[in-house]
Structure formats: structure tokens, C-alpha cells
Amino acid sequence: MKNRAQYPVYLDFNATTPLDPAVVEAMQEFISPEFGNPSSTHFYGIAPRRAVDKARRQVAELLNCSPSGIVFTGCATESNNLAIKGISSALKHRGNHIVTTRIEHPAVLEVCAYLGQNGFEVSFLPVDEHGLVDVQDVEQAVSDRTILISVMHANNEVGTVQPVEEIAEIARSRGIVLHTDAAQTPGKIAVDVKALGVDLLSIAGHKLYAPKGVGALYLREGVGLEPLVHGAGQERGLRPGTENVIGIVGLGMACELAARNREQDARHMQTMRDLLHAGIEQTVREVRLNGHPEKRLPNTLSLSFRGVEAGRLLEEIGLYVAASAGAACHSGEVTISRVLAAMQVPEEWAKGTLRLSTGRTTTREDVRFAVRAIADAANALRSP
Numbered sequence: 248m249k250n251r252a253q254y255p256v257y258l259d260f261n262a263t264t265p266l267d268p269a270v271v272e273a274m275q276e277f278i279s280p281e282f283g284n285p286s287s288t289h290f291y292g293i294a295p296r297r298a299v300d301k302a303r304r305q306v307a308e309l310l311n312c313s314p315s316g317i318v319f320t321g322c323a324t325e326s327n328n329l330a331i332k333g334i335s336s337a338l339k340h341r342g343n344h345i346v347t348t349r350i351e352h353p354a355v356l357e358v359c360a361y362l363g364q365n366g367f368e369v370s371f372l373p374v375d376e377h378g379l380v381d382v383q384d385v386e387q388a389v390s391d392r393t394i395l396i397s398v399m400h401a402n403n404e405v406g407t408v409q410p411v412e413e414i415a416e417i418a419r420s421r422g423i424v425l426h427t428d429a430a431q432t433p434g435k436i437a438v439d440v441k442a443l444g445v446d447l448l449s450i451a452g453h454k455l456y457a458p459k460g461v462g463a464l465y466l467r468e469g470v471g472l473e474p475l476v477h478g479a480g481q482e483r484g485l486r487p488g489t490e491n492v493i494g495i496v497g498l499g500m501a502c503e504l505a506a507r508n509r510e511q512d513a514r515h516m517q518t519m520r521d522l523l524h525a526g527i528e529q530t531v532r533e534v535r536l537n538g539h540p541e542k543r544l545p546n547t548l549s550l551s552f553r554g555v556e557a558g559r560l561l562e563e564i565g566l567y568v569a570a571s572a573g574a575a576c577h578s579g580e581v582t583i584s585r586v587l588a589a590m591q592v593p594e595e596w597a598k599g600t601l602r603l604s605t606g607r608t609t610t611r612e613d614v615r616f617a618v619r620a621i622a623d624a625a626n627a628l629r630s631p
């Protein structure tokens with residue numbers, strides 16, 4: 248084998264996704280000719296303003312909220328910062344305690360760590376071996392001084408889906424604001440802010456076939472936030488600055504597609520993911536799955552190859568398959584991801600972890616090709 252004349256098979260959809268052709272088409276008009284500023288009251292502002300309003304409705308429909316609950320941002324990192332710092336500033340008179348988990352993306356962990364160095368107290372909750380947060384741990388961690396709980400909807404590395412609805416009950420009964428980082432979930436599982444019971448929810452365009460440079464934050468009515476940026480008052484003053492009309496239009500269309508096609512897409516991604524898993528298990532010894540066996544995103548496959556170094560494996564397959572590692576090697580030292588460490592994956596397994604993630608465009612041929620490339624490389628690296 249090893250002779251694919253094209254590009255490597257892309258199995259890193261949790262890192263980013265290609266643009267959907269319908270998203271490209273929707274954005275085209277706002278690349279040219281519609282260049283106007285949505286705040287302009289003259290002719291040239293009309294189409295951009297309408298387009299931003301339409302996109303807000305499209306995002307709101309996906310998340311099951313009112314369009315007035317959507318604030319457009321630059322990415323999930325910014326949405327998380329706005330949510331967490333914004334609540335911390337707005338509610339600091341009420342308390343200084345934040346509850347989060349050890350498996351959050353750095354876009355939450357680092358924000359909480361920063362606040363921890365600036366007068367806030369942060370509880371970083373552990374997870375079990377499947378990467379699942381225990382609701383009782385949340386219950387025990389909160390106190391009268393807790394102003395915010397931030398627990399991700401699903402984990403980007405292992406795909407475990409967290410019990411956000413149950414955590415919401417605790418938050419609601421204690422009057423604590425609940426934020427969830429849902430960067431990984433739209434288009435894969437249902438993301439319904441009412442069913443989840445969250446006050447704040449972050450998403451990113453580029454994880455759901457829209458461009459990079461656009462994201463959104465859902466904000467439940469009545470939740471007050473301090474903005475991070477001050478300016479001319481766009482996005483209700485929560486994210487001032489002239490809107491990224493092109494990106495916002497793309498995000499809107501991507502959300503419409505995610506709402507319309509989710510079940511079909513999720514079934515497809517899961518079929519491809521499970522074929523990949525079965526194929527690798529049949530051809531490589533000592534492979535272990537990370538993440539929850541059932542409560543897991545339909546596209547995510549984190550596999551550990553015992554005794555193999557993930558960096559070497561990625562090098563070997565690099566011409567054939569694009570994937571991510573769960574461990575990094577710097578100057579001979581292997582650093583295991585914080586997520587795998589929190590799940591207490593034994594080191595001889597954790598250091599050989601690949602994250603494979605399928606998408607809307609993954610084909611059976613991609614999977615067959617990837618299985619062979621991964622099996623050949625893992626088996627060769629293991630042979631003496």
C-alpha cells in the first residue's frame with residue numbers, strides 16, 4: 248500500500264473542519280459585492296445588517312433560544328473568556344469561588360487559572376477513568392461563595408459527554424451561574440440550551456464547517472456580564488467592534504445545516520468511527536479505547552497503543568493520515584495530555600495515544616486506507 252497519490256486522509260475533525268460548500272456559497276455575497284458596515288444606516292448597511300440578523304436567528308434556532316441571547320465573538324476561546332471573566336467581574340460582590348474540571352480545554356482552564364491568581368478561588372474537579380465528572384463532586388464543591396460552574400459539554404480529546412443537565416439542577420437550586428464550553432458538540436449531538444439548563448454556552452464556527460475567526464456565546468436572558476472589550480456598542484456592548492459579517496454569515500449557515508442534518512451526519516460519523524475502531528482492533532494488538540464507551544461524541548476515537556510513542560506514530564503515518572496525539576515529546580521527555588492524566592490512563596498506554604475524529608466527509612475508503620496505514624506503522628514500531 249502506502250501509495251496514495253493525493254493528500255493524507257483527514258481524521259482530525261475535532262481540531263477543525265473544512266468549510267461546507269453551502270457555507271462558502273452563503274458567505275460569497277459578503278466577500279463581494281456586499282461590503283457595507285451593518286451599523287451604517289444608508290443603503291450599503293442594509294444587506295449586511297439583515298445578514299447578521301438572519302445568522303443570529305440561525306444560531307438561535309440550533310441552540311433553541313431567542314436570537315437576542317446570541318453574542319457573536321471571534322472564537323470559542325473568546326466566548327469562554329467572555330463568559331467566565333464576564334461573570335466573575337459582574338458577580339464578584341457575591342462571591343469569589345468558581346467550580347470547573349481538570350479536563351477542560353485550555354480556553355477554560357487557563358482562564359480559571361488566571362482568575363485563581365487574581366483573587367478567585369477555583370475548584371478543579373477530578374474525573375473518573377472514562378473522563379466523566381461526578382455530579383456529587385459538583386454538589387460537594389459548591390458553597391455560598393460559588394458564583395460560577397463551568398463544565399464542558401463534551402471533551403475534545405476523548406469525546407466524553409458530561410452530565411450538564413444534572414449539574415444544571417445543582418446550579419439552579421443554588422442560584423449559581425452555569426457555563427458550558429460546547430465547542431465540540433454542535434452537529435454531533437443535540438445542543439439545546441433549555442434542555443441542558445445552562446446560562447451560558449460557547450461555540451466555535453470552525454468546528455462545524457464554518458470559517459475560523461467566528462464564534463458565539465449564548466447568554467440566558469437576565470444574566471449580566473461585564474464585557475472584556477469596550478467600544479462602540481455592537482453586540483449589545485458585550486462584544487463591540489464592527490461585526491465579522493462574512494464569518495457570521497458562515498456560522499449562521501453552518502448552524503442551519505447542523506440543525507437540519509445532525510442525526511444523519513452523526514450516524515455517518517459514528518459508522519465511520521466504529522469501522523475505524525474495529526479495523527484497528529483487528530489488525531493491531533494491545534489497543535485501548537479512551538473515553539466513555541457510550542456517553543461519547545459519535546465521531547471521536549481516542550486510542551492508546553501500548554508501548555508506542557504517539558509522536559513517532561504520527562510521523563510514520565503523516566503522509567497518509569492526519570490525526571492528533573494525546574501526548575507530546577519534547578527533548579526526549581514525553582508529556583501526557585492533562586485529560587489523559589486526569590483520567591489516570593497508565594503512562595505506557597497514555598504516551599501512545601492517537602485522537603482520530605471523523606466528519607461529514609469521511610468515506611469508507613478513507614477509513615480502509617487509514618486502518619492500514621495506522622496498523623502498518625504501529626506494528627512496525629513495535630517489532631524489534
Ligand SMILES: Cc1ncc(COP(=O)(O)O)c(C=O)c1O
Binds near residue numbers: 352402429
Ligand atoms: C472544547 C474546546 N473548547 C475550546 C476550544 C478553542 O476553540 P478556538 O480555538 O476556536 O478558540 C476548542 C478547540 O479545540 C475545544 O475543542
